[in-house]
Amino acid sequence: MTDRSKPSRMTRRGVIAGIGGAGIGLVHSTTHALARDAAADGAHAGLSRHLTVQAMKSTIVPREGGWAETLGFHSPGDGGAALYRIQRAGGEEVANEADVLALRDGFLAVLHERRAVNYKMFGAVGDGKNDDGVQIKLAHAYANRHQVPVVHLSGEFWIVRTNAIPITMPVQWGKTVFHIDERYNRRTAPRFVVQNDRPAKVLTDDTAFRDALLGKLKPGVQIIDELAPYAGHLMIVQDAEDRIGIRAGYAGNRGWAREELFYVEEEGRVLGDIAWGFRNFTSIRAIPCNDNYLVIQGGGFHFSGDTPQDSTPGYHQNGIAVQRSRTIIREQWMGLEPGRRDLSVEPRNGLYVLGNVYDVTLENIRAMPWEKSRRAPEQPVAHGTYGIGGARMLNCTFRNVTADAGWISWGVFGTNLNKNFRLENCRLNRVDVHFHCWNLSITDCTIGLKGISVTGGGELVVENTTRHGNTFISFRPDYGAKWDGPIRLRNCTLKPSSNGRVSVLSMRPSDFDYKYPIGLGTSVIIEDLRIDYAAAPTSGAECWLMDISPFSRTQTGQRLFFPHTLTFRNVTVEGRQQGVRLLRIADPGHYDVRRPGVCDDSWIQTNCILVCDKVQLEKTYPARPGDVAQVHLQIGGASPIEYADQRALVPKVIFTDCENVTIVLSGCAASAFLQRCSVNAFDAPDLRGELAFSDCRFQPDVRAAGPRFYSLDSTLGTRLTNCTIHAPIVDGKPAPEMVDRFGFVEINKSLRHYHLNTGLSREIVRHLKARGVKLTPEFVAKLKVNHELDE
Structure with a gap:
């Protein structure tokens, strides 16, 4: 019987954990069984028993084909009990004083274990x-x-x-x-x-295979017939001459070779979404799994x-x-x-x-x-x-x-x-x-103080997870802060750890050529988010749901891609009264939404929907109307916006059941719909698009009054349905006398935009009565129904 040619019939393998009466009995019974098995195989029937390896080496009389057994390696019962076969030196086996032991007269004792080994058997x-x-x-x-x-x-x-x-x-x-x-x-x-234990296969020099793979490996591919022979392999392909992911802030960094990895199933089925297309392959490896x-x-x-x-x-x-x-x-x-x-x-x-x-x-x-x-x-x-x-x-x-x-x-x-x-x-x-x-x-999961830091794409899903720190997810700016795919946070908790600025998603790339497209995801959904300030109860810093860069195009002319869907729903704050803000989109004209959006003098077709539903917004106090430092949502800036093409950002903005809303839409193309909201400030200078307010309450709360509180002009019309006008609050004090500065109403004189059943708050009515001002039937009729075509 050789080590490999026949299975061992040995019944005692590594079972002696200690020595005693029962242990010795087991050793004796096993020894006799081993001797019988050896004799039955035609080998020498002799089997010697020894307390330790050293005892075996000093006392054994070695014979070719004999067997020896120890009760321990260094001492009896130390766990190193083992069975050895005796053979002459000179073959493949070399003494290492572990599994191959040198004996007298040029013999070796070779470990013979076929069920399991432990470390004590090797000394x-x-x-x-x-x-x-x-x-x-x-x-x-x-x-x-x-x-x-x-x-x-x-x-x-x-x-x-x-x-x-x-x-x-x-x-x-x-x-x-x-x-x-x-x-x-x-x-x-x-x-x-x-x-x-299976070597990788290098397929780079297989020209026919390389050309076939090059033509078919691209985003969205499901099956590549030429891959069928490599079912069960992990494929790694590279183009080392095409460098991407250049790391910003690291002088001389060459980035990464354009590279993909995927697993091949039966019939050439590709597992692992493909993100890139390739012009060439400099390396193709198939790693057996x-x-x-x-x-x-x-x-x-x-x-x-x-x-x-x-x-x-x-x-x-x-x-x-x-x-x-x-x-x-x-x-x-x-x-x-x-x-x-x-x-x-x-x-x-x-x-x-x-x-x-x-x-x-x-x-x-x-x-x-x-x-x-x-x-x-x-x-x-x-x-x-x-x-x-x-x-x-x-x-x-x-x-x-x-x-x-x-x-x-x-x-x-x-x-x-x-x-x-x-x-x-x-x-x-x-x-x-x-x-x-x-x-x-x-x-x-629970993610601690160092946070979640990623770049890439595909589906990013975070559920039932708590993050300790001031940012829930930080998209790495050194690699472009990119995520090319849907982002979803559901039923999560952010626990700010300091009094500094807080952001749920931080997506601030450097203005740098990363050699691949960068952007802010294809969709962003944040639902049932709780922001718990228990560890920073005195914080007065802003909390942004998305913190993005002020540019939408890099200096090299590369446009950032932008999500077609932004949904913020059921966001609450605990541990402080101050709520959250959404995001600033300073330059919508050069984002690439990857779908068309159009606005002309009679129609708007949006290519992005932004929903803010039941979000606990921060109570802001603008220093003046149009104060962009105190907004929840800003689209556009001080400069006129030039739109690159129809794929630029043209959003539909929907706010539902939110309080103290402050929005600036400056010179941009957009639709905005507010339902059951209280509106603190809304500034829409040169807006191309439409505005609609339903069941909303208008009440400015500002540090100082300007010539107007609201700017609601829009090229496609502004509509107010079942809305109420409340007395302004200026520097913390009610100012019902400033109702004529709303920008769309002058008591008993004019009412601008489309109105259906617009009301005046009791405070304003009481103020007018105290001043002896009686509302005219004509003005009341306008509050009930007003059409811009009548103006």
Whole structure:
């Protein structure tokens, strides 16, 4: 019987956890069974039993084909009990004093385990002095060669200088604890590597395949017939000569090669939305994905927190690199050694680093972010340092992962090229995708002080999630603050952590040529949002639902794309009285909504709808009518607006059930409809479009009065239905005598625009009676019905 040609019939494999009467009985019965099995196979029937490896080496009389069994490696019952086959030296096996032991007279004892191995079988000590990584690496190499799992459920081991421990077989670590000496972290070698045991295929030189793929790989593609032979592969294609994603603020940065990754199913079905089209491919790789799941379960990792020694500066590895698709890692704890602090001045790639993988899951894990922004005189880390990192990740899920900290620590997540990225029931201090996140889902999570920072596109969905900090999502300005796809926040909570400015969505790119289109999403929906100022109750700073740049076209002439739908619904504020504002759109004329919008002297066709429904707005106090510093919504600015073409922004604005509305629509093309709102200020100079107010209450509340409170002129007409005019409040005091400054009404003289059943508040009526002013029948008739064509 050879190691590979016949399955082992051994019935006792790694079951002795201790020694005693019952244990010895099991050893004896198993030994006899092993002897019978060996005899039945025609091998030498002799099997010797020894207390330890050292006892075996000193007492055994080796015979070719014999068997030996130990009750422990260093001492009986230490967990290293194992079975060995005796053979002569000189073949492929070389003594390593772990699974291959040197015996007298030129013989070797070769470990013979075919169900599972553990680290004690290879001589790991666990005394805090030995570099157990040496034996652990040999154990995994053995498990990989013989296709057996590693099962080690308890004990403590110290990994000092050892790196690149290979894993291709399932692992159960249970309560095992690993102590990692970070003085020996290295830039290119993680401590453990979950390896893909199937090599990638390079297809770049297949001209026919490359040309076919080049013609068909584009946004929206579902099936590419030529990909059918590569079902079960992760495809990564690049054009290194086409650089995109140039990073603003980093002189000399060359950005990224235009690149896509996707998974191929049967018949050439493409999984993973394609974002780009290509002019050429300089690299095509097909990475085989295993047809089974590798599970690594359990274990705890304690890190020393030291700066790496004898290594070049830069990002270092200290944990587990995952390079195999369909890998599941769960039930793990990672943190610092008791009493230690993170003192490293070099950044880390991550405790987990995922690269070139499809369908990987991390769940039930306690990770940690690392220190970066230390206060003087302590030395900060020069670059961002991460607890979880990676690039080229497709369909990866993180479930019940915890990694939170305060202001000194950096982000736990730092990834690039992360597609179909899912977070479920996690508590993390930061979620960060630098370049090209595509499809991000965050549900039932808590995100800490470092926030959510992304760029990319696809669907961005955040549900039932709490964010601690002053911005819910920050779209990275160094990569263009872009999101090319729908954005939806539902049933979430933002908890500002300081008295500074607050924004739910921050989308402020630099005026820079990023070499790809940038913009503010295809749609934005924020529903059932609660903003809780419990941690900053004295804050008087503004809170904006969207904070965007003042330009819609870069200096190089590139137009920013703009959402066709903006919906803000059921937004409430707790912990302070001050509500929220919506957004400022200073230059609508050069946005690209990607659909036509037209406004002429008789018709308006909008290409964007902006809905504000049941939103708790801030009570603003304009210094004067048209004060743009005190608005909830601003479209247009001081300069006349030139529209680039029909794809420029022409919005329909709908406000429903909102109080103290303050809007400026200056020189733009727009429709605005307000229903059941109180209107503090509305300034629409040179508006091309239409205005309609239904069941609204007009009451200006300003610091100082000007010649008029409202400017409601519009080229296509302004309509008021069932609205009420209330006495103005100027500098905190009612001023019913200023009702004639509304801009559309003069008592007993004129009424401008279309009116149906317009009313005067009782305060104004009482004021008129006190002044002896009686409303004329003609004026009352105008309040009931007034048509502009009658003027």
